[in-house]
Amino acid sequence: xxxxxxxxxxxxxxxxxxxxxxxxxxxxxxxxxxxxxxxxxxxxxxxxxxxxxxxxxxxxxxxxxxxxxxxxxxxxxxxxxxxxxxxxxxxxxxxxxxxxxxxxxxxxxxxxxxxxxxxxxxxxxxxxxxxxxxxxxxxxxxxxxxxxxxxxxxxxxxxxxxxxxxxxxxxxxxxxxxxxxxxxxxxx
Ligand SMILES: CC(C)(COP(=O)(O)OP(=O)(O)OC[C@H]1O[C@@H](n2cnc3c(N)ncnc32)[C@H](O)[C@@H]1OP(=O)(O)O)[C@@H](O)C(=O)NCCC(=O)NCCS
Numbered sequence: 020x021x022x023x024x025x026x027x028x029x030x031x032x033x034x035x036x037x038x039x040x041x042x043x044x045x046x047x048x049x050x051x052x053x054x055x056x057x058x059x060x061x062x063x064x065x066x067x068x069x070x071x072x073x074x075x076x077x078x079x080x081x082x083x084x085x086x087x088x089x090x091x092x093x094x095x096x097x098x099x100x101x102x103x104x105x106x107x108x109x110x111x112x113x114x115x116x117x118x119x120x121x122x123x124x125x126x127x128x129x130x131x132x133x134x135x136x137x138x139x140x141x142x143x144x145x146x147x148x149x150x151x152x153x154x155x156x157x158x159x160x161x162x163x164x165x166x167x168x169x170x171x172x173x174x175x176x177x178x179x180x181x182x183x184x185x186x187x188x189x190x191x192x193x194x195x196x197x198x199x200x201x202x203x204x205x206x207x
Contacts, residue, residue: 020074024134027127029078029092032070036079037063039088043119049156050180050191052117080131089127090118092135099147110146112139129165136166140200149197160194167206168196
């Protein structure tokens with residue numbers, strides 16, 4: 020699957036993307052992506068081999084003009100409620116988004132996420148899209164709000180991605196944002 024916008028192509032990853040991805044994953048910008056850190060271009064090549072089969076829900080954000088991979092966006096179908104069984108509809112998605120710092124502040128994240136939401140709602144059966152973002156991640160909260168997502172709540176000390184210097188878990192306060200298909204259609 021390839022998603023086109025004015026300035027971007029969202030497409031599956033290939034092995035050739037390793038160097039571009041290493042640029043932004045050698046030092047993940049936020050704690051929630053700490054586990055994605057890549058230690059070398061070779062490790063990035065291995066990671067690209069894993070991602071290569073992902074054609075529906077995991078996209079490289081690339082510049083139309085140069086082909087450069089400037090970030091990524093993904094979300095997978097889930098039931099969206101904790102007591103669901105295997106018969107529950109998987110109509111809920113929670114996106115992760117990340118841009119190379121060099122390409123932030125240019126509207127690319129919004130352009131990519133807007134097209135991705137359209138794709139999830141129109142082609143992948145999404146009924147609800149929700150996003151978690153840490154309390155100090157103002158750029159991600161701003162993106163949620165620009166996409167028309169509602170702030171649903173703040174979960175205090177919700178999750179820990181890294182440890183404090185003394186080895187104890189560093190718990191983060193997390194906002195949840197969400198938008199329903201009917202809200203997206205009314206908003207777009
Ligand atoms: C979250 C993240 C993806 C947001 O990226 P971003 O570049 O700030 O977001 P946008 O694409 O919406 O661009 C924002 C600004 O670009 C500017 N901009 C410049 N040129 C523009 C253009 N042609 N069109 C639109 N906006 C443009 C605008 O000022 C816009 O701000 P505004 O909405 O106040 O007008 C980015 O900060 C990131 O990758 N962070 C690290 C990873 C992360 O935190 N992920 C989320 C974990 S929860």
